Amino acid sequence: MSDVQTRLTKCFAAVFPHVTPSEIPTATVTSIEGWDSLATVTLMTVVEEEFGTTIEPEELEHLRSFDDYLHRLSGRSEPMTA
Amino acid sequence: MKLIEALTLAAENAAAADLPRFEVALVCGFTPLHLQTFLTAHLRRRRPDRRVDVRTGLFGDIHGTLRGLVDDRAEATVLVLEWPDIDARLGIRDLGGWSPRQLPDVVEHAAKWLDQLLQLAREVADASPVIVSLPTLPLPPVFFTATWQLGMFEAELKAALWRFAAAAVAHPRIRIVNPQSVDLVSPAHGRLHVSGTWAYGFPYHNAHAEPLASALARAVDNAPPLKGVITDLDDTLWAGIVGDDGVDQITWDLYHHTQEHGLYQQLLSTLSEEGVLVAVVSKNEPAVVDAAFARDDLLIRRERIFPFEIGWGSKANAVARVLAQWNVSAEHVVFVDDNPTELEEVRSAHPTLQCVRFPHGDPQGVYDVLTRLRDLFGRAALSEEDTLRLDSLRAAAAASGAADQSEGHSEALLEHADASLVLDFTKDANDSRAFELICKTNQFNLNGRRPTERGWVEYLNDPQTFLMTAKYRDRFGALGKIAVIAGRARDGDVRVETWVMSCRAFSRRIEHQCLKALFDRFGAAQVSFAFEETPKNRPMARFLSSLHGGAADVPVSAAVFQAACPRLFHRVVYKDAAPAGA
Numbered sequence: 001m002s003d004v005q006t007r008l009t010k011c012f013a014a015v016f017p018h019v020t021p022s023e024i025p026t027a028t029v030t031s032i033e034g035w036d037s038l039a040t041v042t043l044m045t046v047v048e049e050e051f052g053t054t055i056e057p058e059e060l061e062h063l064r065s066f067d068d069y070l071h072r073l074s075g076r077s078e079p080m081t082a
Numbered sequence: 083m084k085l086i087e088a089l090t091l092a093a094e095n096a097a098a099a100d101l102p103r104f105e106v107a108l109v110c111g112f113t114p115l116h117l118q119t120f121l122t123a124h125l126r127r128r129r130p131d132r133r134v135d136v137r138t139g140l141f142g143d144i145h146g147t148l149r150g151l152v153d154d155r156a157e158a159t160v161l162v163l164e165w166p167d168i169d170a171r172l173g174i175r176d177l178g179g180w181s182p183r184q185l186p187d188v189v190e191h192a193a194k195w196l197d198q199l200l201q202l203a204r205e206v207a208d209a210s211p212v213i214v215s216l217p218t219l220p221l222p223p224v225f226f227t228a229t230w231q232l233g234m235f236e237a238e239l240k241a242a243l244w245r246f247a248a249a250a251v252a253h254p255r256i257r258i259v260n261p262q263s264v265d266l267v268s269p270a271h272g273r274l275h276v277s278g279t280w281a282y283g284f285p286y287h288n289a290h291a292e293p294l295a296s297a298l299a300r301a302v303d304n305a306p307p308l309k310g311v312i313t314d315l316d317d318t319l320w321a322g323i324v325g326d327d328g329v330d331q332i333t334w335d336l337y338h339h340t341q342e343h344g345l346y347q348q349l350l351s352t353l354s355e356e357g358v359l360v361a362v363v364s365k366n367e368p369a370v371v372d373a374a375f376a377r378d379d380l381l382i383r384r385e386r387i388f389p390f391e392i393g394w395g396s397k398a399n400a401v402a403r404v405l406a407q408w409n410v411s412a413e414h415v416v417f418v419d420d421n422p423t424e425l426e427e428v429r430s431a432h433p434t435l436q437c438v439r440f441p442h443g444d445p446q447g448v449y450d451v452l453t454r455l456r457d458l459f460g461r462a463a464l465s466e467e468d469t470l471r472l473d474s475l476r477a478a479a480a481a482s483g484a485a486d487q488s489e490g491h492s493e494a495l496l497e498h499a500d501a502s503l504v505l506d507f508t509k510d511a512n513d514s515r516a517f518e519l520i521c522k523t524n525q526f527n528l529n530g531r532r533p534t535e536r537g538w539v540e541y542l543n544d545p546q547t548f549l550m551t552a553k554y555r556d557r558f559g560a561l562g563k564i565a566v567i568a569g570r571a572r573d574g575d576v577r578v579e580t581w582v583m584s585c586r587a588f589s590r591r592i593e594h595q596c597l598k599a600l601f602d603r604f605g606a607a608q609v610s611f612a613f614e615e616t617p618k619n620r621p622m623a624r625f626l627s628s629l630h631g632g633a634a635d636v637p638v639s640a641a642v643f644q645a646a647c648p649r650l651f652h653r654v655v656y657k658d659a660a661p662a663g664a
Contacts, residue, residue, distance in 0.1 A: 014086045017093040041115060041282045046086050049288065057281035 120295030357468025398431030477558035
């Protein structure tokens with residue numbers, strides 16, 4: 001697991017403490033109970049703090065899964081293949 | 083604290099289902115979001131023995147939410163105000179117009195809104211504490227003056243806010259977070275999150291939400307002030323080594339560039355007037371120190387200091403003697419010295435004592451120490467007892483000197499002490515001294531239970547409960563209000579659930595007189611006690627056992643008490659109602 005993945009997993013675990021570590025890499029808005037609008041903003045802020053980046057509110061509609069965040073933080077526009 | 087840490091703490095808190103709950107109502111006009119998380123985390127840090135539950139009301143309806151809290155069961159209410167709450171035209175989410183023609187109406191509306199808020203806050207505070215944060219975000223460019231210039235309307239608006247604050251803090255359970263303390267940890271330009279305000283209704287950057295939540299949690303917690311400060315002399319209370327330099331060469335003024343020592347003296351003198359105990363521990367010749375304290379330009383008089391421990395022995399031992407004379411635990415005391423080695427020696431011997439280095443020669447450092455001391459000893463209001471504390475300690479020392487010290491004071495001393503007790507059965511929930519005694523007293527304490535402010539008000543509002551407080555004075559001086567007893571009385575049975583007495587009042591048979599008052603007032607056949615042993619309440623256990631020779635939680639009948647009660651010499655005055663036959 002890359003450093004970015006490890007840190008991002010930590011962010012998801014903090015925002016969704018009820019989700020097991022094995023579920024996090026495949027987490028999506030629909031697969032995680034409680035991923036609502038408030039959790040979206042909280043996750044965005046935690047990721048901003050952890051990675052020292054700024055995520056614009058308009059980007060949030062494209063950040064709907066662990067994978068989406070990973071691409072955003074890795075600077076890629078296309079999803080990574082497993 | 084980062085948000086991720088706060089979330090982790092909040093998750094730990096949520097999992098602590100077996101702990102007693104501590105409910106806090108968070109009232110604000112915006113989406114509370116991270117402020118709620120940070121507040122939960124900071125409260126959790128301060129109250130690890132509780133499961134913190136920070137509840138929120140309807141955003142945007144502060145008055146309505148407060149109205150709903152009047153009969154709520156929250157332990158505390160946290161009210162976070164921002165300008166748009168006071169008038170929506172002062173925000174950036176609504177487009178109600180910034181016309182100059184509207185400004186008089188904005189000011190007038192704000193004053194009325196704040197008046198209504200004051201009434202509601204007082205109603206809520208009658209039952210539990212209300213913590214208020216005044217607006218921390220800048221006003222938008224709504225006024226016709228440039229933002230660097232304070233115009234009339236803005237000044238009137240802020241005046242209305244400060245009038246609200248001044249009236250609010252007069253209530254004993256309304257506490258306002260001092261904006262100055264927030265300013266010190268949260269730069270003004272980094273507070274407002276414009277895009278967050280628009281996108282999801284949360285107006286704070288985390289760099290502001292976190293310290294604000296910390297300040298709010300501190301105000302909710304409302305830790306009692308420390309009790310005493312023990313200070314060194316050379317290069318601390320004054321500049322110079324009095325034994326080497328001479329009494330005339332020690333200084334504490336601008337002329338000698340030693341002003342920081344004058345300010346320190348001034349603060350110690352002020353603290354002493356507020357009831358903080360001040361003692362001196364110094365490696366010096368007693369005669370030299372005597373001569374120094376004879377200087378009439380010292381800003382703290384020797385009468386304000388008790389005791390002086392002057393000599394060449396270990397400072398840790400000298401500190402132990404001070405603590406013994408004060409009868410105060412180390413965790414309630416600060417030791418100030420310029421010498422790191424001395425501080426380390428004292429810290430090793432008294433790990434719970436707060437040791438503060440006086441940074442001699444560092445004006446900014448000294449200023450920071452003065453601020454820290456003020457925070458450690460700050461209190462919302464001064465009571466009569468605060469101003470009496472030093473005199474009563476001296477009186478206790480004088481009385482001890484006059485007594486045979488086998489077990490308490492001698493019979494002859496007690497008989498001629500000219501002691502009087504005022505026993506007051508008024509149930510006054512706003513009596514902050516009674517609540518303070520319950521929260522601070524350790525030794526003569528029935529069970530160590532510390533009610534929350536909300537719990538205490540509810541307890542007193544219960545028609546089945548009684549409250550008795552005791553004020554004491556004798557020929558050695560006044561002690562003020564020194565004892566609190568609360569419990570329930572029914573059909574000749576009295577159950578004492580709270581009983582505390584200041585250690586300054588030991589050995590005067592006040593406890594006997596108080597118990598006698600309960601038998602008299604309620605015509606009780608027996609009195610039982612909700613006694614629980616704590617690490618420190620041995621004096622209470624000893625007293626209760628002395629009445630019948632049994633365990634401390636055994637009830638005492640009227641006959642047993644009469645047989646065990648020694649002669650009592652107090653002149654007793656009852657307030658509220660006299661006991662039958664008194």
